[in-house]
Structure formats: C-alpha cells, structure tokens
Amino acid sequence: SQQGEEDPQALSIQEGENATMNCSYKTSINNLQWYRQNSGRGLVHLILIRSNEREKHSGRLRVTLDTSKKSSSLLITASRAADTASYFCATANQGGKLIFGQGTELSVKP
Amino acid sequence: ETGVTQTPRHLVMGMTNKKSLKCEQHLGHNAMYWYKQSAKKPLELMFVYNFKEQTENNSVPSRFSPECPNSSHLFLHLHTLQPEDSALYLCASSQETRDSRHEQYFGPGTRLTVT
Numbered sequence: 360s361q362q363g364e365e366d367p368q369a370l371s372i373q374e375g376e377n378a379t380m381n382c383s384y385k386t387s388i389n390n391l392q393w394y395r396q397n398s399g400r401g402l403v404h405l406i407l408i409r410s411n412e413r414e415k416h417s418g419r420l421r422v423t424l425d426t427s428k429k430s431s432s433l434l435i436t437a438s439r440a441a442d443t444a445s446y447f448c449a450t451a452n453q454g455g456k457l458i459f460g461q462g463t464e465l466s467v468k469p
Numbered sequence: 470e471t472g473v474t475q476t477p478r479h480l481v482m483g484m485t486n487k488k489s490l491k492c493e494q495h496l497g498h499n500a501m502y503w504y505k506q507s508a509k510k511p512l513e514l515m516f517v518y519n520f521k522e523q524t525e526n527n528s529v530p531s532r533f534s535p536e537c538p539n540s541s542h543l544f545l546h547l548h549t550l551q552p553e554d555s556a557l558y559l560c561a562s563s564q565e566t567r568d569s570r571h572e573q574y575f576g577p578g579t580r581l582t583v584t
Contacts, residue, residue: 402561
C-alpha cells in the first residue's frame with residue numbers, strides 16, 4: 360500500500376526561487392527520507408530525519424517533520440537549474456522496508 | 470557515482486527469453502534491494518537481502534528470481550516475462566536493514582523492455 364504521497368505532483372519555478380515539496384504518510388514511522396532522481400537514473404539520498412526530530416538542514420535543503428500531522432516538507436532554497444529532478448519521500452519502518460511516494464517533478468527554469 | 474553498479478543499463482528481451490540483471494556494490498554494505506519503477510507509479514520494493522539471506526519477497530511473480538551469492542552481488546534472473554514487466558529496475562544497498570536507520574544507495578538502473 361502506498362505510504363508517502365507528495366504534493367504537488369509537479370512544480371515549475373525560476374532559478375533563485377525557493378521550492379517547497381510536501382509529503383504525507385499514513386502509519387507510524389521510524390524515519391523519513393528524501394531522495395532525488397534525475398530523469399531515467401537511480402535515486403540519490405538527500406536527507407534522513409528521524410521520528411524524534413522536527414527539523415534538519417543540509418546545505419540548501421531544509422526538511423521538517425510533523426509526526427502529529429504525519430507530514431514532512433522539503434525546502435530547497437535559492438534553486439538552480441541543476442536542481443531539476445524528481446523528488447521522493449520515503450517512509451521507513453522496522454525491517455529495512457522503505458515505502459516511496461509518487462514524487463514531485465521539479466523544473467527550475469534558468 | 471554512488472558505489473552501486475548495474476549491468477546491463479538497457480535490455481530488450483522477448484517474452485520467451487531468459488536474461489539476468491546484475492548489481493554490484495563497493496560500499497561494504499550488508500543489505501541489498503531490488504526495486505521496480507514503472508511510469509507514473511511509486512517505486513515498488515521487490516526483494517530484500519540482509520547478510521545474503523532473503524528477508525522480503527513483496528509478492529513478486531515467480532518469473533522474477535533473485536540470487537544473492539554474497540553481500541556485494543545481487544542478481545535478478547528473468548524468464549517468460551510479460552510486456553507489463555517493462556520498467557526501470559533499480560538495485561540499492563544499505564549497511565543493513567535493522568530499524569531502517571540507514572539510507573539506501575541506488576545504482577543507475579536497468580531499463581528493461583519486453584517485446
């Protein structure tokens with residue numbers, strides 16, 4: 360069953376703007392992870408936030424987690440054309456199983 | 470470069486063919502995974518191996534047969550596939566599966582087309 364659902368499905372912005380993607384999930388989690396995928400390629404891990412954390416930063420990325428609302432957001436600040444990709448959230452429970460959402464397609468126009 | 474390689478990168482096969490996908494990780498990880506990614510669908514977990522033992526088979530049809538001879542190598546043997554099996558097949562690895570505390574590292578994928 361699908362766990363993470365990203366919103367919006369597609370996002371188009373200008374270079375320099377911020378991009379915000381949201382993820383909602385249904386069941387309790389151990390951690391939530393965000394991945395990026397360039398067209399037709401493998402996924403690249405961006406950031407992991409544990410269920411007892413509320414916010415995490417990595418470079419231009421900021422992730423928040425609200426376990427009471429079962430939601431997370433990924434903010435990319437000062438976006439660049441090279442940030443154009445699909446972004447996926449994945450929820451992790453015990454046992455090594457990651458359940459991915461359908462992703463947000465981000466297009467950053469130069 | 471994530472340290473996970475997959476071969477071949479592209480594969481076209483007929484429904485009566487038998488082929489194998491190969492994955493190798495150079496990260497010293499103990500867990501390896503096969504995922505299927507179809508257009509407009511979320512990534513689907515197929516199989517999980519932890520310390521060479523299969524720990525997850527996500528109701529995958531028997532025409533897909535995984536093999537994990539050691540912690541660094543993972544194969545997916547394919548036979549009598551259907552056109553709907555056409556997809557991007559992704560391999561991933563992680564340190565191990567306990568508590569899912571570790572991120573997964575993905576290979577570039579094999580684009581499979583079944584004709």
